[in-house]
Amino acid sequence: MVVGLSAATLQGAPVVTQDVDLWFQNLADPKLSSALQEVGAAYVPPSINNPPMFAGAGAELFDIVIRMDGLGSFSREMRNCIEVPLGRHQLKVLSLDRILASKLAANRPKDKLTIPVLRDALAAAQFKKKPVKKPALNHSKLHFPRKT
Amino acid sequence: MKQRARRKTPASAVRWARQIVARVEQILALHPDADRDNIRHTLILLELPPLERLQRSLTRGRATAIFRK
Numbered sequence: 001m002v003v004g005l006s007a008a009t010l011q012g013a014p015v016v017t018q019d020v021d022l023w024f025q026n027l028a029d030p031k032l033s034s035a036l037q038e039v040g041a042a043y044v045p046p047s048i049n050n051p052p053m054f055a056g057a058g059a060e061l062f063d064i065v066i067r068m069d070g071l072g073s074f075s076r077e078m079r080n081c082i083e084v085p086l087g088r089h090q091l092k093v094l095s096l097d098r099i100l101a102s103k104l105a106a107n108r109p110k111d112k113l114t115i116p117v118l119r120d121a122l123a124a125a126q127f128k129k130k131p132v133k134k135p136a137l138n139h140s141k142l143h144f145p146r147k148t
Numbered sequence: 149m150k151q152r153a154r155r156k157t158p159a160s161a162v163r164w165a166r167q168i169v170a171r172v173e174q175i176l177a178l179h180p181d182a183d184r185d186n187i188r189h190t191l192i193l194l195e196l197p198p199l200e201r202l203q204r205s206l207t208r209g210r211a212t213a214i215f216r217k
Binding site: 006010012013014015018020084085086117120121123125127128 | 189
């Protein structure tokens with residue numbers, strides 16, 4: 001599942017990011033290693049000071065996320081993801097409101113900068129999905145200028 | 149994938165801009181604390197395909213990171 005600011009940009013948030021954060025249910029999934037092999041990359045397991053990571057030119061844009069502050073388990077958050085078409089596939093992307101929830105929980109200095117932008121983007125995206133109905137016209141109050 | 153509508157003439161570009169401004173006003177009426185520019189940029193980005201939005205964000209984010217070094 002795509003998470004973080006790259007997931008937010010896929011949903012229209014006007015933020016910039018340096019990488020695509022990916023949250024995996026199971027890093028030992030054989031499909032992951034075969035996908036990495038296809039692009040000439042490899043999985044580097046975590047060591048004492050380093051988190052797990054991908055290595056190789058084909059995977060340099062991607063970061064591994066092992067936990068998300070303020071969110072539930074992977075399977076629980078999968079219910080809150082949206083699907084973005086990517087070629088023949090549907091990309092699982094964490095929803096904007098859950099990204100905002102994780103940023104609020106993490107509350108690092110860099111998160112504090114993006115929280116208001118994500119909040120505004122969420123308001124705009126929700127409006128775009130459900131435009132506000134115009135109030136019904138009260139014809140008795142309409143004023144039509146008389147022709148002269 | 150949804151493609152961006154091309155605005156071929158200055159008149160259609162002005163019409164599009166007016167629609168965006170009207171939507172921004174409607175959203176600000178519901179969320180008075182929201183930032184006008186954030187709302188406007190989001191509405192514009194929502195007209196692009198998702199992968200183009202991501203590509204723009206990564207291009208700018210990585211360029212900024214290189215500039216900082």
